[in-house]
Amino acid sequence: AGPLPLDGKTAIVTSGPTREPIDPVRYISNASSGRQGVAIAEALAARGALVKFVTGPAEHARPKGCQIIPVETALEMEAAVNAALPADIAIFTAAVADWRVAEPADAKLKKDASGTPPELSFIANPDILAGVSHLPAGERPGLVIGFAAETGNLLTHARNKLARKGCDWLLANDVSPESGVFGGTDTEIVFLDGQDAEDWGPMSKVEVAERLAERIATRLEALT
Numbered sequence: 001a002g003p004l005p006l007d008g009k010t011a012i013v014t015s016g017p018t019r020e021p022i023d024p025v026r027y028i029s030n031a032s033s034g035r036q037g038v039a040i041a042e043a044l045a046a047r048g049a050l051v052k053f054v055t056g057p058a059e060h061a062r063p064k065g066c067q068i069i070p071v072e073t074a075l076e077m078e079a080a081v082n083a084a085l086p087a088d089i090a091i092f093t094a095a096v097a098d099w100r101v102a103e104p105a106d107a108k109l110k111k112d113a114s115g116t117p118p119e120l121s122f123i124a125n126p127d128i129l130a131g132v133s134h135l136p137a138g139e140r141p142g143l144v145i146g147f148a149a150e151t152g153n154l155l156t157h158a159r160n161k162l163a164r165k166g167c168d169w170l171l172a173n174d175v176s177p178e179s180g181v182f183g184g185t186d187t188e189i190v191f192l193d194g195q196d197a198e199d200w201g202p203m204s205k206v207e208v209a210e211r212l213a214e215r216i217a218t219r220l221e222a223l224t
């Protein structure tokens with residue numbers, strides 16, 4: 001077998017949900033399965049890349065041939081990504097919680113006699129993708145790729161998100177409940193690379209990963 005297209009390249013892939021504690025036994029999270037992240041990590045590894053896979057507690061969290069870095073919270077994910085730099089490629093598939101509980105309780109919250117529910121207050125989590133996208137040249141990976149999960153006005157939201165986050169490419173999909181994308185095997189991607197929007201049509205998450213990995217290989221070849 002000859003050389004592989006991503007031999008010698010390093011990639012960071014974030015995946016899965018994050019888990020934000022309320023108290024030692026309760027948390028806030030989301031339904032991300034990690035399926036798309038695993039497929040992407042495996043597609044890159046199969047092409048020779050050294051993949052650092054930073055994953056929240058997901059159903060799918062064990063891509064073959066990758067270094068697996070498990071985390072729970074968004075802050076832990078951010079620290080793990082920073083520790084995994086530098087990299088040639090960074091792909092942010094994780095469904096990071098936008099907010100965390102400002103002051104998680106040290107002990108399990110108890111029902112009080114009156115039955116009054118606790119009041120939770122939230123603070124914003126760091127945007128890990130935007131942080132990496134805006135690193136100075138030299139520290140920033142050459143190719144930074146984000147995902148957008150939207151429920152309507154897909155293209156408008158996706159274009160705004162690409163600009164706001166500062167990433168090179170954005171893969172947007174519709175995650176309305178009737179789409180079955182969250183947790184499912186299939187999806188439908190609109191691919192944005194700055195100027196152009198390409199509709200990839202319905203396909204499996206594995207096919208999305210293959211197509212993306214091919215495109216990454218072509219781009220990195222053009223850059224060198």
Ligand code: C5P
Binds near residue numbers: 093127148161
């Ligand atoms: O803003 P939104 O959550 O829709 O953006 C989605 C993209 O940003 C995904 O690529 C996701 O992994 C990334 N993201 C992140 N850190 C956050 C929120 C989102 O890396 N706190």
